[in-house]
Amino acid sequence: MSKRAKIILIIIAIGFIAALIWFGKKNKTSIVEYETETPFKTTIVKKTVATGKVTPLEEIEIKPQITGIIDKIMLLEGSKVKKGDLIATVRVVPNEQSLISAKGRVDNIRISLSNAEISYKRNKNLFDKGVISRQEFENVELTYNQAKQDLKNAQNDYMIIKKGSAGSGGSANTNIMAQMSGTILEIPVKEGDQVIQSNNFNAGTTIASIADMNKMIFEGKVDESEVGKLVSGSDIEVSIGxxxxxxxxxKLNFIAPKGTEESGAVQFKIKADVSLDDNYFIRAGYSANADIVLEKKDSVLAIKEALLKFDKKTEEPYVEVKTGEGTFEKRTLKLGTSDGVNVEVLDGISETDEIKIWNKVSKDDKNDGNN
Structure with a gap:
């Protein structure tokens, strides 16, 4: 055999050995080491958060008793008032046609009264002389008295149209008074604005809104999937943005019996009395969230939710429990309450079991999930 042939054979042998080593390494299964965790006893609290706002329990709107123009506003928004305090005054601007008609009615009745007075005096003299009977005189006297009353009524109507009220009661209609003690939340009008009294066809113009800021409630909404777990009278916590x-x-005091659909989900209104802190001033309309406990379990066996896997065929939750060095077995679990971090385990493992902490998902893990 020539020297060249020997060299070729040596090169081929080296390449063959290298190939065997490469294939050996490629086919060699790497050993993955997993850490483990044991179940533990803990308290699991399941909560829901209701979004909403804080509003006064008692709030009223002040409306005028007459139609007119805001003459003067005495107080500012945020002012504290007592019942009966003057907030604003209204100046009556009479309708000219109605005013002229009322004035003409007064003049006509005054003429009738003058004529009735003349007739009354003449018939009284005749009655005193015995010329006419008492009944005839009393009829004349009645007509005279009715004419006086008609004039008084017409004059009152004229004054109501002109000033908003007749006699000393005018200030009761033109002065806008606080109807309760509290804080002025809003004065949506300004001096010179026209206001309308409340009637059967119009709610009237709101001159001011007043509320008792010492009594606040939380108003929020919860989803239909959670409203069935709420109990009136439950203690909750409210955080203000x-x-x-x-x-x-x-304290939860109201759960709406009827829901409203919003963005495809049915929401139910709830209300709760808020206990205030004197160190904080709560303004009406602050956005707020309410933490509501739906379920609470003390000292239950639990694991972290991150340890769970779900079978792709049955969708049942399971974990892998260590049985020996580097070996694990699959255990299907029966779960209870979860708080999003820890989950209660009702059946499937014991407190002494060592549960695999899953590493980054690999092909082998995926295949395990399919088995």
Missing amino acids: AIEGKMFPA
Whole structure:
């Protein structure tokens, strides 16, 4: 055999050995080491969050008793008032046609009264002389008295149209008074604005809204999937967006019997009395969230939800429990309440079992899920 042939054979042998080593490494299964965790006893609280706002429990709107123009506003928004305090005054602007008609009615009745008075005096003299009977005189006297009353009524109508009221009662209609003690939340009108009294066809112009800021409630909405778990009288906690790091205790007192559909989901209104803190001033309309406990379980066996896997065929939850060095067995679990981090385990494992902490998903893990 020539020297060249030997060299070729040596090269081929080296290549063959290298190929065997490469295939050996390629086919060699790497050993993956997994850490483990044991179940533990803990308290699991399932909560829901209702979004809403805080509003005064008692709030009223002040409306005028007459139609007119805002003459003067005495107070500003945010002012504290007592019942009966003057908020604003209204100046009556009479309708010219109605005013002229009322004035003409007064003049006509005054003429009739003058004529009735003349007739009354003449017949009284005749009655005193015995010329006419008492009944005839009383009929004349009645006509005279009715004419006087008609004039008084017509004059009152004229004054109501002109000034808004007749006699000393005018200020009761033109002065806008606070109907309750509290804080003025809003004065949506300004001096010179025209206002309309409340009637059967119009709600009237709101001159001011007043509320008792010492009694606040939370108004929010919860989803239909959770409203069935709420109980009236339950204690909840309210956090206000404008006040960081402070939770206000509240008591649930109302759950709407009828829901409303919003963006494809049915929402139910809830209300809760909020216990205020004197160190904080709560303004009406602050956005707020209510933490509501739906379910609470003390000292139950639990694991972290991150340890769970779900079978792709049965969709049942399972974990892998260590049985030996590097070996694990699949255990199907029966789960209970979850708080989003920990989940209660009702059946499938014991407190001493070591549960695999899943590493990054690999092909082998995917295949395990299909088995």
